[in-house]
Amino acid sequence: MATRKRSHPALPSTTQERAPENLGLHIRELRSERRWSLSELSSRSGIAASTLSKVENDTLSLTYDRLLMVARGFGMSLSEFLAPRGDAGTSSQGIARISWARFGSGERVVTGAYKYDYLCGNLRQKRMIPLVAEVRARTLEEFGPLLRHEGEEFVFVLEGRVEVNTEFYAPEVLEKGEGVYIDSRQGHAYLNASDGVSIILSVNSETPKDNMITD
Numbered sequence: 001m002a003t004r005k006r007s008h009p010a011l012p013s014t015t016q017e018r019a020p021e022n023l024g025l026h027i028r029e030l031r032s033e034r035r036w037s038l039s040e041l042s043s044r045s046g047i048a049a050s051t052l053s054k055v056e057n058d059t060l061s062l063t064y065d066r067l068l069m070v071a072r073g074f075g076m077s078l079s080e081f082l083a084p085r086g087d088a089g090t091s092s093q094g095i096a097r098i099s100w101a102r103f104g105s106g107e108r109v110v111t112g113a114y115k116y117d118y119l120c121g122n123l124r125q126k127r128m129i130p131l132v133a134e135v136r137a138r139t140l141e142e143f144g145p146l147l148r149h150e151g152e153e154f155v156f157v158l159e160g161r162v163e164v165n166t167e168f169y170a171p172e173v174l175e176k177g178e179g180v181y182i183d184s185r186q187g188h189a190y191l192n193a194s195d196g197v198s199i200i201l202s203v204n205s206e207t208p209k210d211n212m213i214t215d
Contacts, residue, residue: 008158023109024056030074045073061111064148064204077206079126082107082118099123106132113137113144113189129204135162146187151205154181155190160198163191 022127031041037054042049046069054060062070071081099120106117115134120126137143146167155164156179164180165171167187172181182188184204 019151022058023061025059027052028056028069034074037053041070045069047073061109063111063113064116065145065147068149077125078129079121080119080124081207083124097123101130102194108156113142127206128214129206131204132158133200133202135160135190135198135200137189138192140165140189140191143189145192146189147184147189149184152182153184153185153202155179156201158201159196160192160196162198162200163193165189165191
Protein backbone atom coordinates (compact mmCIF):
# COMPACT_ATOMS: atom_id res chain seq x y z
CA MET A 1 0.00 0.00 0.00
CA ALA A 2 1.36 3.39 -0.95
CA THR A 3 2.07 5.77 1.88
CA ARG A 4 0.53 9.19 1.51
CA LYS A 5 3.08 11.93 1.89
CA ARG A 6 2.16 14.84 4.11
CA SER A 7 3.88 18.17 3.82
CA HIS A 8 3.89 20.85 6.48
CA PRO A 9 0.38 22.32 6.85
CA ALA A 10 0.13 25.16 4.38
CA LEU A 11 -1.19 28.46 5.60
CA PRO A 12 -4.11 29.85 3.55
CA SER A 13 -3.15 32.68 1.27
CA THR A 14 -5.76 35.32 2.08
CA THR A 15 -7.86 36.59 4.93
CA GLN A 16 -11.04 35.70 3.07
CA GLU A 17 -10.49 31.92 3.03
CA ARG A 18 -11.52 31.13 6.60
CA ALA A 19 -14.46 31.80 8.89
CA PRO A 20 -15.21 34.49 9.76
CA GLU A 21 -14.89 34.86 5.99
CA ASN A 22 -13.97 38.53 6.26
CA LEU A 23 -12.90 40.06 9.55
CA GLY A 24 -14.11 43.55 8.65
CA LEU A 25 -17.49 42.30 7.47
CA HIS A 26 -17.77 40.10 10.55
CA ILE A 27 -17.25 43.08 12.88
CA ARG A 28 -19.63 45.26 10.85
CA GLU A 29 -22.37 42.59 11.03
CA LEU A 30 -21.98 42.16 14.80
CA ARG A 31 -22.07 45.92 15.23
CA SER A 32 -25.14 46.24 12.98
CA GLU A 33 -27.00 43.55 14.92
CA ARG A 34 -26.50 45.62 18.07
CA ARG A 35 -27.22 48.90 16.26
CA TRP A 36 -23.89 50.27 17.45
CA SER A 37 -21.94 53.02 15.79
CA LEU A 38 -18.19 52.77 15.34
CA SER A 39 -17.87 55.19 18.24
CA GLU A 40 -19.90 52.86 20.47
CA LEU A 41 -17.71 49.87 19.66
CA SER A 42 -14.64 52.05 20.11
CA SER A 43 -15.82 53.05 23.58
CA ARG A 44 -16.53 49.45 24.56
CA SER A 45 -13.36 47.93 23.09
CA GLY A 46 -10.82 50.67 23.74
CA ILE A 47 -9.77 50.72 20.07
CA ALA A 48 -9.93 53.97 18.10
CA ALA A 49 -12.91 54.34 15.77
CA SER A 50 -10.53 55.22 12.92
CA THR A 51 -8.72 51.89 13.43
CA LEU A 52 -11.99 49.95 13.50
CA SER A 53 -13.07 51.71 10.30
CA LYS A 54 -9.88 50.57 8.56
CA VAL A 55 -10.50 47.00 9.73
CA GLU A 56 -14.08 47.05 8.46
CA ASN A 57 -12.82 48.34 5.10
CA ASP A 58 -10.14 45.61 4.90
CA THR A 59 -7.20 48.00 4.91
CA LEU A 60 -5.96 46.90 8.35
CA SER A 61 -6.01 43.72 10.41
CA LEU A 62 -5.75 43.16 14.16
CA THR A 63 -3.12 41.51 16.33
CA TYR A 64 -4.09 38.88 18.90
CA ASP A 65 -4.30 41.38 21.77
CA ARG A 66 -6.54 43.73 19.78
CA LEU A 67 -8.76 40.88 18.63
CA LEU A 68 -9.28 40.14 22.32
CA MET A 69 -10.24 43.77 22.91
CA VAL A 70 -12.80 43.73 20.08
CA ALA A 71 -14.27 40.40 21.24
CA ARG A 72 -14.66 41.70 24.78
CA GLY A 73 -16.17 44.90 23.44
CA PHE A 74 -18.94 42.70 22.03
CA GLY A 75 -19.18 40.83 25.34
CA MET A 76 -17.80 37.65 23.77
CA SER A 77 -14.87 35.37 24.39
CA LEU A 78 -12.33 35.25 21.56
CA SER A 79 -13.40 31.71 20.68
CA GLU A 80 -17.04 32.86 20.38
CA PHE A 81 -16.00 35.86 18.31
CA LEU A 82 -13.97 33.72 15.87
CA ALA A 83 -16.51 30.89 15.60
CA PRO A 84 -18.37 30.50 12.30
CA ARG A 85 -21.66 32.41 12.36
CA GLY A 86 -24.67 30.32 13.38
CA ASP A 87 -22.54 27.32 14.41
CA ALA A 88 -23.76 26.14 17.81
CA GLY A 89 -23.37 22.41 17.30
CA THR A 90 -20.27 22.05 19.50
CA SER A 91 -20.80 24.94 21.87
CA SER A 92 -21.71 23.02 25.02
CA GLN A 93 -19.29 22.48 27.89
CA GLY A 94 -19.96 18.74 28.12
CA ILE A 95 -17.18 16.16 28.53
CA ALA A 96 -17.89 14.73 25.06
CA ARG A 97 -16.77 17.85 23.16
CA ILE A 98 -14.27 17.35 20.36
CA SER A 99 -12.95 19.41 17.47
CA TRP A 100 -10.47 18.25 14.83
CA ALA A 101 -7.72 20.54 13.54
CA ARG A 102 -7.65 19.21 9.99
CA PHE A 103 -5.01 20.02 7.40
CA GLY A 104 -5.35 23.62 6.31
CA SER A 105 -8.19 24.36 8.71
CA GLY A 106 -8.49 27.49 10.79
CA GLU A 107 -9.68 31.08 10.75
CA ARG A 108 -7.08 33.22 9.01
CA VAL A 109 -5.98 36.62 10.30
CA VAL A 110 -3.01 38.40 8.71
CA THR A 111 -0.99 41.11 10.43
CA GLY A 112 2.36 42.69 9.66
CA ALA A 113 4.19 40.44 12.12
CA TYR A 114 2.25 37.18 11.81
CA LYS A 115 -0.04 35.08 9.66
CA TYR A 116 -2.40 33.45 12.18
CA ASP A 117 -4.54 30.34 11.73
CA TYR A 118 -6.93 30.05 14.70
CA LEU A 119 -7.77 26.35 15.09
CA CYS A 120 -10.89 24.49 16.27
CA GLY A 121 -13.05 27.55 15.79
CA ASN A 122 -16.30 25.55 15.91
CA LEU A 123 -15.87 25.21 19.69
CA ARG A 124 -17.41 28.46 20.82
CA GLN A 125 -16.37 28.21 24.47
CA LYS A 126 -12.79 27.09 25.04
CA ARG A 127 -10.29 27.43 27.86
CA MET A 128 -7.47 27.54 25.32
CA ILE A 129 -6.97 29.28 21.97
CA PRO A 130 -4.77 27.08 19.74
CA LEU A 131 -3.24 28.65 16.67
CA VAL A 132 -0.53 28.11 14.08
CA ALA A 133 1.33 31.18 12.90
CA GLU A 134 3.95 32.07 10.35
CA VAL A 135 6.38 34.45 12.05
CA ARG A 136 7.09 37.24 9.57
CA ALA A 137 8.88 40.11 11.35
CA ARG A 138 12.67 39.79 11.70
CA THR A 139 13.40 42.84 13.88
CA LEU A 140 11.65 44.57 16.78
CA GLU A 141 11.43 47.71 14.65
CA GLU A 142 9.54 45.75 12.02
CA PHE A 143 7.39 44.03 14.68
CA GLY A 144 6.28 47.23 16.41
CA PRO A 145 5.06 47.52 20.03
CA LEU A 146 5.33 44.38 22.14
CA LEU A 147 2.07 42.45 22.55
CA ARG A 148 0.42 42.20 25.98
CA HIS A 149 -2.81 40.43 26.89
CA GLU A 150 -4.38 38.50 29.74
CA GLY A 151 -3.57 34.82 30.25
CA GLU A 152 -0.61 32.57 29.57
CA GLU A 153 0.73 30.98 26.41
CA PHE A 154 2.90 28.13 25.21
CA VAL A 155 4.79 28.48 21.93
CA PHE A 156 6.48 25.59 20.11
CA VAL A 157 8.59 25.96 16.95
CA LEU A 158 7.38 23.72 14.12
CA GLU A 159 9.69 25.06 11.44
CA GLY A 160 12.67 27.42 11.30
CA ARG A 161 14.15 29.38 14.23
CA VAL A 162 12.34 31.92 16.40
CA GLU A 163 13.77 34.65 18.61
CA VAL A 164 11.70 35.19 21.76
CA ASN A 165 11.72 38.77 23.05
CA THR A 166 10.07 39.59 26.38
CA GLU A 167 9.77 42.62 28.59
CA PHE A 168 11.80 41.24 31.50
CA TYR A 169 14.25 38.71 30.02
CA ALA A 170 17.08 38.72 27.51
CA PRO A 171 16.17 37.42 24.03
CA GLU A 172 16.48 33.68 23.45
CA VAL A 173 16.41 31.76 20.16
CA LEU A 174 14.27 28.63 19.90
CA GLU A 175 15.25 25.95 17.41
CA LYS A 176 12.80 23.64 15.68
CA GLY A 177 11.34 21.31 18.31
CA GLU A 178 11.81 23.76 21.20
CA GLY A 179 9.27 25.90 23.04
CA VAL A 180 8.58 28.41 25.79
CA TYR A 181 5.78 29.04 28.31
CA ILE A 182 5.18 32.67 29.35
CA ASP A 183 2.84 34.94 31.25
CA SER A 184 1.22 36.86 28.39
CA ARG A 185 0.75 40.00 30.48
CA GLN A 186 4.42 40.84 29.98
CA GLY A 187 5.32 42.43 26.67
CA HIS A 188 6.41 39.81 24.16
CA ALA A 189 7.29 39.35 20.50
CA TYR A 190 8.36 36.39 18.37
CA LEU A 191 10.75 37.12 15.51
CA ASN A 192 11.83 35.01 12.54
CA ALA A 193 15.49 34.16 13.20
CA SER A 194 15.94 31.85 10.20
CA ASP A 195 16.82 32.52 6.57
CA GLY A 196 13.55 30.95 5.47
CA VAL A 197 10.06 30.44 6.89
CA SER A 198 9.45 30.06 10.63
CA ILE A 199 6.19 28.59 11.90
CA ILE A 200 5.01 28.20 15.49
CA LEU A 201 2.22 26.43 17.33
CA SER A 202 0.83 28.68 20.06
CA VAL A 203 -1.70 27.76 22.74
CA ASN A 204 -3.13 30.73 24.66
CA SER A 205 -5.32 30.54 27.74
CA GLU A 206 -8.75 32.08 27.25
CA THR A 207 -10.19 34.56 29.75
CA PRO A 208 -13.49 33.25 31.19
CA LYS A 209 -16.49 35.34 30.14
CA ASP A 210 -17.40 35.86 33.81
CA ASN A 211 -14.17 37.86 34.21
CA MET A 212 -14.85 40.18 31.26
CA ILE A 213 -15.84 43.80 31.61
CA THR A 214 -18.46 44.58 28.99
CA ASP A 215 -19.87 47.92 30.18
